[in-house]
Amino acid sequence: MSKPYICFPCRQTLLKRLRGPRYSHGITNRxxxxxxxxxxxxxxxxxxxxxxxxYEQNCIDRNYGVHAKNGWKILELHNRLVVQQREAVELRQxxxxxxKELKKAGGQSSLLEEARTLKTKLAEIEREEKDVQQAxxxxxxxxxxxxSLKTPVGEQPEVLGYVNGDATPQGGPRESHVDIGKELDLLxxxxxxxxxxxxxxxxxxxxxxxxxxLVQYALSVAMERGWQVMTPPSLVYSHIAxxxxxxxxxQHGETQIYNIGQDASAEKASLVLAGTAEIPFAGSQAxxxxxxxxxxxxxxxxxxxxxxxxGARGVDTKGLYRVHEFTKVEMFxxxxxxxxxxxxxxxxxxxxxxxxxxxxFDEMIxxxxxxxTSLGLHAxxxxxxxxxxxASASRKIDIExxxxxxxxxxxxxxxxxxxxxxxxxQSRRLGTRLKRERGDSxxxxxxxVNGTAMAVPRVLxxxxxxxxxxxxxSVAVPDCLRRWMPGHMDKIGPKTKKSR
Numbered sequence: 001m002s003k004p005y006i007c008f009p010c011r012q013t014l015l016k017r018l019r020g021p022r023y024s025h026g027i028t029n030r031x032x033x034x035x036x037x038x039x040x041x042x043x044x045x046x047x048x049x050x051x052x053x054x055y056e057q058n059c060i061d062r063n064y065g066v067h068a069k070n071g072w073k074i075l076e077l078h079n080r081l082v083v084q085q086r087e088a089v090e091l092r093q094x095x096x097x098x099x100k101e102l103k104k105a106g107g108q109s110s111l112l113e114e115a116r117t118l119k120t121k122l123a124e125i126e127r128e129e130k131d132v133q134q135a136x137x138x139x140x141x142x143x144x145x146x147x148s149l150k151t152p153v154g155e156q157p158e159v160l161g162y163v164n165g166d167a168t169p170q171g172g173p174r175e176s177h178v179d180i181g182k183e184l185d186l187l188x189x190x191x192x193x194x195x196x197x198x199x200x201x202x203x204x205x206x207x208x209x210x211x212x213x214l215v216q217y218a219l220s221v222a223m224e225r226g227w228q229v230m231t232p233p234s235l236v237y238s239h240i241a242x243x244x245x246x247x248x249x250x251q252h253g254e255t256q257i258y259n260i261g262q263d264a265s266a267e268k269a270s271l272v273l274a275g276t277a278e279i280p281f282a283g284s285q286a287x288x289x290x291x292x293x294x295x296x297x298x299x300x301x302x303x304x305x306x307x308x309x310x311g312a313r314g315v316d317t318k319g320l321y322r323v324h325e326f327t328k329v330e331m332f333x334x335x336x337x338x339x340x341x342x343x344x345x346x347x348x349x350x351x352x353x354x355x356x357x358x359x360x361f362d363e364m365i366x367x368x369x370x371x372x373t374s375l376g377l378h379a380x381x382x383x384x385x386x387x388x389x390x391a392s393a394s395r396k397i398d399i400e401x402x403x404x405x406x407x408x409x410x411x412x413x414x415x416x417x418x419x420x421x422x423x424x425x426q427s428r429r430l431g432t433r434l435k436r437e438r439g440d441s442x443x444x445x446x447x448x449v450n451g452t453a454m455a456v457p458r459v460l461x462x463x464x465x466x467x468x469x470x471x472x473x474s475v476a477v478p479d480c481l482r483r484w485m486p487g488h489m490d491k492i493g494p495k496t497k498k499s500r
Contacts, residue, residue, distance in 0.1 A: 043428060049074050049078050052071030157384050159380055163377070163380070206485075207460065213484035219302070221371055241275075245393075256275065257275050277302075281450075282450075297334045303330065305326055326455065331367065368417040394422065401413070416459055474491045477491060
């Protein structure tokens with residue numbers, strides 16, 4: 001069948017014209033069997049098939065080229081499904097007519113034979129309909145979320161601002177946290193290489209104490225703003241991780257998460273180690289209906305995170321910068337969807353700029369900024385480009401701290417926090433619905449927002465490098481952490497042989 005022509009003279013205008021209040025999102029192909037008890041995704045397939053060109057361009061912008069034609073395939077399958085359904089209606093009508101004729105004629109053999117033939121055809125059409133519907137769902141699930149109009153298209157992020165001064169610290173490369181940690185007996189990579197391999201580590205002495213202090217400080221900042229504390233499980237079902245946009249392999253085929261070996265004969269739902277608390281947090285409201293009067297629902301909690309992090313080991317991943325297991329404090333929230341513009345004739349209005357979604361998102365950025373400011377770390381804030389967004393995110397802001405030992409890489413900047421808006425991507429896949437207590441009684445879908453409050457290993461590395469005094473061979477402990485350190489410790493110095 002011929003496809004309607006859709007050009008892209010102005011991406012921003014097209015997105016504003018085609019995007020509706022509810023829209024579908026997606027992930028890479030599924031590599032597991034969804035168990036019967038798993039939440040059934042409810043995707044806005046209608047929006048996809050009405051705007052296949054929009055989804056094609058979005059896939060291209062986000063480096064999901066392999067899925068760019070999914071919208072067109074869905075449209076083609078839908079048209080085939082419509083034809084089958086019309087044929088089924090005609091067959092059922094004929095079948096009903098035969099039933100009436102049989103009652104009058106007393107069971108003519110020719111009519112009985114036709115009735116059997118019709119029953120066979122209807123059963124075949126029903127099987128085909130089921131297969132087509134499953135194919136449409138699979139194609140829709142593969143599509144990444146539609147990018148926000150604030151997301152730059154391409155590979156270059158947009159600098160939004162700085163933390164603790166606009167100027168990048170000057171001077172050549174300084175000592176790495178790996179050397180500092182070894183000298184002050186805070187880190188042990190040799191022992192972990194023996195027990196687990198590269199990408200693992202031991203935190204020792206004050207290094208281990210700083211980890212706990214960083215966790216407690218991050219929790220205290222969010223709790224003062226009314227966030228609820230929750231400690232999530234580390235193991236989650238594969239279908240829960242998938243619904244959140246995390247798959248065993250990403251769109252480039254690289255391993256993302258660890259699968260847990262289980263007895264295949266037990267026919268149990270497969271389990272994975274959570275790469276972030278975002279996954280179990282989102283899953284905590286699966287198959288539930290939230291009231292708009294209870295939103296925003298904001299939770300924060302510490303957890304251990306597990307990342308397979310496939311790829312070559314190099315200087316840019318040295319030490320604590322990229323590891324397989326780490327402690328992180330994560331923020332997660334469910335919010336009411338943005339309201340449509342009150343000006344009905346303004347077709348270019350994307351949504352309410354004072355929405356609950358944006359309010360919570362800004363609060364997350366504020367918490368991240370407050371923490372990094374108090375820790376004394378220089379950092380820059382970036383609006384991340386379309387190619388850097390994960391499958392679930394429509395918008396993402398990263399904050400990168402300055403690492404003195406990494407000046408040859410991205411001018412020394414490295415990501416320490418991230419915050420993302422995910423729209424209805426996760427709630428639609430997890431069956432998390434929204435009930436409005438006032439006004440429209442129709443069930444809707446809450447928007448989800450997530451953000452890092454504290455990624456311990458990278459922040460710890462940045463503190464060690466930026467707080468290191470070469471004269472005294474010691475690391476300064478920021479004021480905001482001292483209340484959680486023994487004796488309100490203000491610096492970490494060399495160990496004596498006895499203390500080791």
